Amino acid sequence: MAAKYQAYPEYKNSSYSWLGLIPSSWIISKVRYLTECLDGKRIPLNATERGEMPGPYPYWGANGVVDHVGEWLFDEDLVLIGEDGAPFFESNKDVAFNVSGKVWVNNHAHILRPNSHKICSIFLKYALNRVDFHLYINGSTRDKLTQADMNAIALRLPPLEEQHTIAAFLDHETARIDRLIEKQQRLIELLKEKRQAVISHAVTKGLDPNVPMKDSGVEWLGQVPAHWVIRRLKHIAQLQSGIPKGKDLSGKQTISVPMLRVANVQDGYVKLDDVHQIEIEPHELMRYTLQSGDVLMNEGGDNDKLGRGAVWHGQLEPCIHQNHVFAIRVSDIEPEWLSLVTGSKYAKYHFYCVAKQSTNLASISSSNIKETPLVIPPKIERQQIMKYLVNMTSKLDQVSEFASRQIALLQERRTALISAAVTGKIDVRNWQLNTSTQAAESDLPMAAEQAAEYRV
Known part of the structure; x- marks a missing residue:
């Protein structure tokens, strides 16, 4: 910023230690x-x-x-x-x-x-x-x-006329930065949509576009590869409910353990920066303890949280889960496959259709989760699809993380620019809105309009 904008030619003491020096005319x-x-x-x-x-x-x-x-x-x-x-x-x-x-x-x-x-x-x-x-x-x-x-x-x-100039300068520059931020935010949304589409297509149609297809028998799923099978979740997994909160434990022996809440179970990952502790009776630990490989799934909340889940890899031991988070323990298939399928568009649509709806909220019962139809390819094909998706989603996630970093840098610049202008660190008295100040908004390596390939 110092290279682009110059300081005032002369400063004076403000008489306030926390305000420091100010331009001599202020x-x-x-x-x-x-x-x-x-x-x-x-x-x-x-x-x-x-x-x-x-x-x-x-x-x-x-x-x-x-x-x-x-x-x-x-x-x-x-x-x-x-x-x-x-x-x-x-x-x-x-x-x-x-x-x-x-x-x-x-x-x-x-x-x-x-x-x-x-x-x-x-x-x-x-x-x-x-x-x-x-x-x-x-x-x-x-x-x-x-x-x-x-x-x-x-x-x-500053003098009143100078205030108006600073205000016009900041309005223009912050609007330009805000447009750049908006483009990066839109790119992140496009990447999320692309990620969802890539996963949904791969786990329901496979990787071979020429494979023979058959009717799945599920209206919102459509056709699937002819050699794949459809099984209800209850036939390949056990569902474990979590511990309810608010139990009266007065006078009882308790232990404190970490407990996962709905807020911890995100779409595809577990957020562990704010895990709450809960007091439980010792005999309850085994009943509610998570095992590595459990697929976590939210019972509900906002519509976007319905069925949201991720694979638990034993990051905290021991760790339990509350009753609004289900733990699904699979057999015969990989937990990663179950997590991919339940995160696909067709599974989310199933959850939405069978969920109990209220104003802006929805919840799904364990019995309805157990009835979820799962598409299951042969083991070798599942592994191929999962390897493909790890590679594809990793690339999309890298671009998304880059866009997030760009947003953080732009927000930092916005804050610094405002601070410098209103505290007299930079002199914009000669600033004018003309073609020379219309800085190009394509100066970021990945603007949203450059990401057409990520549109679904």
């Missing part, structure tokens, strides 16, 4: 002198007085997303800042937002009306998002940014 001012806090105030409307909801208008909460009905209705340009502290202010996410037009604001956001003669509202938003809130949230208010805390925030303040 000053330090607190939020209370730059804005009016409108918390608890609203524009009265006849509809409100009649007990009716005027609108429809957006609802804004502490994190800038549409939220439940707010307490106050406004119709002007404002800056909202969330008031919920740790861990909200520790997540390095934006906490301040510009809003305009008629909006409802709930009581988890502070409402600031910028003094247009002193501060640009867009500059204020960027500056607030780079504040070290640990300097202002402390003691008994650790979990909340009070109005007094907010008013005490000291900002580095």
Whole structure:
């Protein structure tokens, strides 16, 4: 960044040790002198007085997303800042937002009306998002940014015209970075779709496009290779239910063991960075202990979690599972094959069809899992398909991991650029939006439009 943007020619001491040096033409001012806090105030409307909801208008909460009905209705340009502290202010996410037009604001956001003669509202938003809130949230208010805390925030303040230039510069540059991030996110989604399609085709059609086919007898599965067999899961595996939580253990001898939850069982892998411990009676350990080779499968939750699973390789010993995670112990076939098949499109569709549905949630019973039809090729062919899929999914995963790293780097650059501009580390006073500043957005090695080969 230093090579692309120059520093100001002269700096001075800010008189605040934590703010350091500032450009010589800048000053330090607190939020209370730059804005009016409108918390608890609203524009009265006849509809409100009649007990009716005027609108429809957006609802804004502490994190800038549409939220439940707010307490106050406004119709002007404002800056909202969330008031919920740790861990909200520790997540390095934006906490301040510009809003305009008629909006409802709930009581988890502070409402600031910028003094247009002193501060640009867009500059204020960027500056607030780079504040070290640990300097202002402390003691008994650790979990909340009070109005007094907010008013005490000291900002580095350039002249008003310069604020508008910095705001326009950041709007342009962050929008460009956001578009690049969006492309990488879209690429990751395409790779996920491609991965699913590759697995589903291989485990239901095989690798030989010329092999004779037959009707599978399963409507949503269609034709399968003629020499493959279809068997119900209950004929090749045993299903183990997990331990229920909330059992009264007062006065009983217990031991503490790791327990896998739905959140630990992801699609194709087990997430072990947040494994909870649970107290159980010693005799329950053998009943619920996982064995290496068990195929873990979620009972439900959100629709995307239904039937989600992975092979357990004994990463923690001993380890048990809760009752919303099934452990399937196979015979005659490899657990990896079962995991691939149950993760394919046709198996997921089966789970969806037999699941008990509620609003945005679904759950599948052990009896319905046992009835899952499985496609089973001969052993040698299964091994060939699995080897092929390891190779193919590894390549797709590498590209996806690369895209994720690009997103992280872009997000870091976005944060650093905003911080440098609103603290006076870089001088953008001469910046202008013209063709010379329209930097190409194809400067990443793997943009989404370059990934047409991954489209399903």
